[in-house]
Amino acid sequence: MHNSTSSIALTKEQWITLLLAVLTSRIVFAAFGLIGTYSFNPEAVKDVDVWPQMCRFDCVWFRRIAEEGYALVPSYMRQSNGANWAFMPMSPFLAKTVNYVFNNINFSLVLVSNLTLIAGTAALVMALKQMKLSDNVQDTAIWLMCFSPYTVYSLAGYSEPLYIALVAGLFIACYRQNWLLVALFGMLAAITRNLGVMLVFSVLIIGIQHYGLSSFYRFKNRGLAVIAAIWFIPLGFFTYMAYLYFHMGDALAFGHIQIAWGRTFSNPFVWLEYGFERGGPKLYLSLVSLLGFALNGYLVYKKRYAEAVFMLINLVIPLSSGVNAMPRYIFGLYPTYLAIILLLEAYPRAKMPVLLCGAAMSTFVSIGFFSSSFFTV
Numbered sequence: 223m224h225n226s227t228s229s230i231a232l233t234k235e236q237w238i239t240l241l242l243a244v245l246t247s248r249i250v251f252a253a254f255g256l257i258g259t260y261s262f263n264p265e266a267v268k269d270v271d272v273w274p275q276m277c278r279f280d281c282v283w284f285r286r287i288a289e290e291g292y293a294l295v296p297s298y299m300r301q302s303n304g305a306n307w308a309f310m311p312m313s314p315f316l317a318k319t320v321n322y323v324f325n326n327i328n329f330s331l332v333l334v335s336n337l338t339l340i341a342g343t344a345a346l347v348m349a350l351k352q353m354k355l356s357d358n359v360q361d362t363a364i365w366l367m368c369f370s371p372y373t374v375y376s377l378a379g380y381s382e383p384l385y386i387a388l389v390a391g392l393f394i395a396c397y398r399q400n401w402l403l404v405a406l407f408g409m410l411a412a413i414t415r416n417l418g419v420m421l422v423f424s425v426l427i428i429g430i431q432h433y434g435l436s437s438f439y440r441f442k443n444r445g446l447a448v449i450a451a452i453w454f455i456p457l458g459f460f461t462y463m464a465y466l467y468f469h470m471g472d473a474l475a476f477g478h479i480q481i482a483w484g485r486t487f488s489n490p491f492v493w494l495e496y497g498f499e500r501g502g503p504k505l506y507l508s509l510v511s512l513l514g515f516a517l518n519g520y521l522v523y524k525k526r527y528a529e530a531v532f533m534l535i536n537l538v539i540p541l542s543s544g545v546n547a548m549p550r551y552i553f554g555l556y557p558t559y560l561a562i563i564l565l566l567e568a569y570p571r572a573k574m575p576v577l578l579c580g581a582a583m584s585t586f587v588s589i590g591f592f593s594s595s596f597f598t599v
Contacts (some may be wrong), residue, residue: 229314230272230348230349230351230352230353230394230398231348232344232347233347234384236360236361236364237344239361239364240340240343240344240347240364241340241412241509243343243364243365243367243368243369244325244336244340244343244368244464246340246368247368247369247373247377248336248377250581251373251374251377251585251588252276252377252584252588254585254588254589255374255377255585255588255589255591255592256272256275256276256592258588258589258592258593259275259589259592259593262303262589262593263589264591266362266592266593266594271328272330273326273328273329274328275329275592276377276378276379276592277331277332277378277379278378278591278592278594279591279594279598279599280309280380280381280599281328281331281332281378281379281380283306283308283309284309284313284314284317284331284379284380284381285314285317285327285328285331285379286306287306287311287314287315288315288317288318288321288330288331289318289327289328289525292305292307292465292466292469292470293305293306293470294307294469294470295470296479296482299482301482302339303481303482303544304479304482304483305475305479305482307470307475307476307479308417308464308476308477308479308480308483309381309476310381310412310413310414310416311379311462311478312381312384312410312413312414313330313334313335313381313384313414315329315458316334316384317330317333317334317379318330320333328429328496330382331379332377332378333383334379335375335376335377335378335379335380335381335382335383335384335564336361336376336377336383338376338383338384338386338387339367339368339373339376339383341383341384341387342367342376342383342384342386342387342556343363343364343367343368343532345386345387345390345391345394345469345556346363346390346556346559346563347360347363347364348390348394349390349393349394349397349556349560350363350563351416352394352397352398355398355563355567356567358565358570359563359566360513362566362573362577363559365577365581366562366563366566366576366577367559369577369580369581369583370553370559370580370584371549371553371580371583371587372550372584372587373584374550374584374588374591374598375550375553375554377390377409377588378591378592380550380552380554381414381415381554382550382553383554384414384417385411385414385418385555386554386555386556386559388407388408388410388411388414388418389407389411389418389421389485389532389556390556391403391407391426392404392407392408392411392421392424393424393428393528393529393556395407396424396425396428396429396528399429399432399444401447401448401450401451404425404451404455405450405451405454405455408421408422408425408451408454408455408549409455409456409457409458409459410456410458411455412455412456412458412459413458413459413461413462415554416459416476417535417536417539417540418455418459419455419456419459420532420535420536421455421532422452422455422456423528423531423532423535424528424529424531424532425448425451425452425455425528426448426452427527427528427531428528429445429452431471431528432448433445434450447473448554462476463476477528481541483546483565484544485544485546486543486544487542487543488543489542490538490541490542490543493508493541493542493543493544493545494508494511494512494541494545496508496545497509497511497545503597504545504594507546507548507549507597507598508545510548510549510552511537511541511545511548511552513552514533514548514551514552515536515537515539517533517552517557517558517561517562517565518530518534518557518561519531519539520561520564520565521533521557521560521561521564524561524564525588526560526561526564529556529557529560529561530557532555532557533555533557533558533561536551536555537551537552546596546599547599550599554599562576574584586587
């Protein structure tokens, strides 16, 4: 592990680049997405106000949580069998807090996701500094985050940028052996997305890398600090489960309600095969899923085992219930961007083609998202 005491703060120039990249990407993709929707798919426009147009799909669920809290019984969707239990409380809570100032929940959700994109991008750069990667690679990471193919999720009130920021923050704290911050970031990540609770395995791996296995079974001080962090990370998640139990009688309601979206657990390779057989959007989703596994494999090749284990869990579990939303799950992960950056470090000539393809695809995805095209959900 690299020196944990060296400074990883962003330079003034990097902050300028980051803010410029965020601002430019927000203007470009919001403009193309909304103008494209109004021009080519006007029937998808249901409100003249821009903020509801941007807050679509899962953002609507977050809005309901912020406005109404968690439902007692399923009452949403066409068959009235959907409930907001599947969505963790961190993003709606932040939006509800911000909304006391702006009094527009759609805008508040969008604002939170864009602000956390800044935090997540800064955290990614700090992680690369900790790994002693070059300034050029760090700058590339900024543009990659802001112009990735699925940056629309950071534009439109989703929890993905917050999840990236918290997970990146946890890994930085692990690299620097700050177990108090590890516990805090891990707990918050687990109530942002439920799979954040799986960070305990990555923390254990990095702890062993730092101190050796013997420090754990011999209960040495440093090993105890890692164990304490591991025990702390799931507390928020378990608290949410307890809330669900006392609120509607099912501690696992966040998983059971997935049936409303047609998600049933099966062999993930069966869903991949189904995507290839079905073709169309399902084929696209299967191909992106395979890309995720390829990037995960590259992390293993680069011996980033802790990041690879977390990424693998975040791929396999969602894929076990279908290929829908897999691009969002993949590009909502810190290890995904780390893998791409490590690839671009090894193959620097690929930098410009990757960024250009990401920006072009993001324009297409933005128009599809604001048009309520299901493949972008």
